[in-house]
Amino acid sequence: MSQAEHAEVDFDSAQDLPALHALLEHVQMKNGWAKPTPSLYPQPKQTFVPAHWRYRDARAALHAAGRLVGTEWAERRNLIMANPIPGNDYATVRTLVGAYQMIKGYESARSHRHTPNAMRVVLEGAPNMYTIVDGVKIPMLAGDILLTPNGCYHGHLSESDQEGYWIDFLDAPLVQHLNPMFFEVHPDELEKSHRVDAHSPMRFAYADYRPRLLESAEIASGVRSLELGPPSLVTFDRVVLHLFAGTQWQCVRTTANRIFTVVEGKGVTRVAGREFHWAAGDMFAVPGWNEYRIEASDDALLLRVSDEPLLRMLDWYRVDGTAW
The missing domain is CATH 2.60.120.10 (Jelly Rolls)
Incomplete structure (x- = not known):
């Protein structure tokens, strides 16, 4: 037990509010009448700002990263669109993150699963390029929108000589805030799949x-x-x-x-x-x-x-x- 849990504090000794506030610190309490920051306010705070990112910049950076960042050691070769506010290095808006991702020709990104829900929109795909969701290959063609509900194993695979580019969306900032985060890599590294399903309910084809x-x-x-x-x-x-x-x-x-x-x-x-x-x-x-x-x-x-x-x-x- 800590000393604070045993200490008896003589609140009657306080002769003014600053003295009372100081005594409250001894019992790990905060006053509710002179808070430095209001807990209730008349309308939403706008701490995140509107922002814009160009694909031409992201594509050039990812193409360079293709030479420098290997999928064998990086979980994903991606670029995070972090909202440009002080102290933020991840969330795009308060509850969501958007990130550009790329795989090279004849490359794979290992399968994993996690608490956050995920979705992706394909910017540049190709025949024989896939997202593998729970053991099923789902085609990735330009304009396609693909879902990965939380808890589903998913990885990416190119059986083409072309690079693939897309944007991922996740509710990971929300999960990080609430804290029920779990993450697990598939035991086979890339989940085995022998079936292609172009009509998967996880795919909204362009x-x-x-x-x-x-x-x-x-x-x-x-x-x-x-x-x-x-x-x-x-x-x-x-x-x-x-x-x-x-x-x-x-x-x-x-x-x-x-x-x-x-x-x-x-x-x-x-x-x-x-x-x-x-x-x-x-x-x-x-x-x-x-x-x-x-x-x-x-x-x-x-x-x-x-x-x-x-x-x-x-x-x-x-x-x-x-x-x-």
Whole structure:
């Protein structure tokens, strides 16, 4: 037992608040009337900032890393899009991380599983390039969106001479905060697989969802939207958006944190005084409680990933200007 647990503190001896505050330290308590930082506040704090990353930079860096970083010692050859705020070296937005990843031709990345849910969107794939999920080879072609629910073993394999590039999304920052993190490498290094399933429920093929998106109803002038599923992940969603060239889409503040990937097209996003000019393969982040405007200079297809499902489940999702 520590000395603090045995000590008797004479609180009646305190003649003023500073003295009382000092005595509270002896019993490991904090006062609730003069907190240095409020625990409740009238609206969400905006500690994470809007940010933009260019695929051309990520691709060049990963291509160089292909010479310098071997998959035999690195868990993944990837680049983390850490939000550029002091003290942060991982999360892209508060609950989610986005990372560019690459494998070389005829290379594999070992199979593992973990608590976080994961998803990836393929930027450059090829025939005979696969994600292996629980022993099944799932093709990775450009524009495909692949799910890896938590607890599923997954690895990557190229049986092609081409390099593969994609973006991973994980709810790992959320898991790190709550702390139920587990991670395990497959005993066979790369999980054995002899079956290819192009129609796996874990795969949303670009060739399938793009026509569906273009046939969907408009949610705003010049904007079509399609949520991909089932299956789904509990903590984050995947919504594909199509914007006609010349569209200007104004989006109100919500509590959801959002990360966008540009699958096709060019445009600009204006948020919090910043202006992001984006092209295919780029990623940009819009943390919660930010109003933003997306303008498409060409026909554009965007993937939007957000923690909205989690916030709705907890009854924490709110749109600015709506009733509590």
